Amino acid sequence: FGSSLGSRLPRGPTKNPSEWAGCLAMWLLSQILNSFCCGRMHDDSPASNSRARAVQIMIGNDAEKAIEKAGLLAAELEADDEQDSSEVSPGGAPRRMKTEAAHHAPVTSSVSPRSHDLSEIEADDFRRQVEKLESLVQGLQKECRKYPKSGRTNLSWVGRRYFAALPAELPAGSSWAFRWQRWFRGRLTYWKDKQSFLKQGTPKGSVSLLSIVRVTWGEDCPEEVMVTSMEDGQRQNLVLIFDTKDDAKEWYGILMAVRGMFQVRKR
Known part of the structure; x- marks a missing residue:
C-alpha cells in the first residue's frame, strides 16, 4: 500500500501548492504505514494501539508542515519562472546574451572597401598612371x-x-x-621623318622602353643625349643631337621620367 502511494509523487517540479502538499502527505503516510503495518503483523497489544494513535497525530502534523513547505517551494518556482521569462526576447533568444553580443561586437566602418571597391581603386590608379604616362610621351615626339x-x-x-x-x-x-x-611593353621608335610617322610607315628602328638602362646628358655636349639599352644581350647606344641645348635637356628629362614610372611600377 505504501509503495502504491509513493508511486503517485510527481516526477518533476510543479507550480500547484496543493498538488505538492498532497503528494508529500501521501509519501509520509506511505512511509509510516509501512512501518506501522509491519508492527501490527507481529503485535496487537494495547501498547501497539497507542503507538498507532500517536502515528496518526504525527501524520496530521507532518501533513500541515508538508502543505506549508510545498506552498513556499511553489512560490519560489513561480518567482524563478517570472525572472527567466523577463530575460527572453520574443524571438526566443536570451536578451542578456543579445546585449552582451552587441556590447562586444567589433565596430565596423561603413567606408571599409569591399572586394569590388578595391578593384575600382586599382582601376583608378591605373587610369591616373596611364594618363600621366601618355601625357609625358607626347614630349618624346621630336x-x-x-x-x-x-x-x-x-x-x-x-x-x-x-x-x-x-x-x-x-x-x-x-x-x-x-x-x-601595353605601355609597359612599349618601344622608343624612330622613322625617316615626321611624315613617315604620321602615315604609320615602317620605322627605321626601335628599342624597348624597359630595356633602357641609362640616359645621359651633360654640359660638355649640351645638344646631345645618349640612350643606352640592353636588349637580347646586346648593348646599344643611341646618340641623338638636338637643335638646341634646351630641346636636348627637355627630351632627356621626359625620357627619365617615363623610365622612372616603369621602375616604380615594377616594384
Missing part, C-alpha cells in the same frame, strides 16, 4: 639627328630621324590595366 648604331666617330654620317614612343599591340583590352601593360 625630330633630331642621330648617329648610326655603330657609334659616334669622325667618319660617322648623321641623319635626321623622327622619334616617338608607342605602346605594344598586346595584350588586347580596353581597360586601364591593359593599356598600362
Whole structure:
C-alpha cells in the first residue's frame, strides 16, 4: 500500500501548492504505514494501539508542515519562472546574451572597401598612371639627328630621324590595366621623318622602353643625349643631337621620367 502511494509523487517540479502538499502527505503516510503495518503483523497489544494513535497525530502534523513547505517551494518556482521569462526576447533568444553580443561586437566602418571597391581603386590608379604616362610621351615626339648604331666617330654620317614612343599591340583590352601593360611593353621608335610617322610607315628602328638602362646628358655636349639599352644581350647606344641645348635637356628629362614610372611600377 505504501509503495502504491509513493508511486503517485510527481516526477518533476510543479507550480500547484496543493498538488505538492498532497503528494508529500501521501509519501509520509506511505512511509509510516509501512512501518506501522509491519508492527501490527507481529503485535496487537494495547501498547501497539497507542503507538498507532500517536502515528496518526504525527501524520496530521507532518501533513500541515508538508502543505506549508510545498506552498513556499511553489512560490519560489513561480518567482524563478517570472525572472527567466523577463530575460527572453520574443524571438526566443536570451536578451542578456543579445546585449552582451552587441556590447562586444567589433565596430565596423561603413567606408571599409569591399572586394569590388578595391578593384575600382586599382582601376583608378591605373587610369591616373596611364594618363600621366601618355601625357609625358607626347614630349618624346621630336625630330633630331642621330648617329648610326655603330657609334659616334669622325667618319660617322648623321641623319635626321623622327622619334616617338608607342605602346605594344598586346595584350588586347580596353581597360586601364591593359593599356598600362601595353605601355609597359612599349618601344622608343624612330622613322625617316615626321611624315613617315604620321602615315604609320615602317620605322627605321626601335628599342624597348624597359630595356633602357641609362640616359645621359651633360654640359660638355649640351645638344646631345645618349640612350643606352640592353636588349637580347646586346648593348646599344643611341646618340641623338638636338637643335638646341634646351630641346636636348627637355627630351632627356621626359625620357627619365617615363623610365622612372616603369621602375616604380615594377616594384
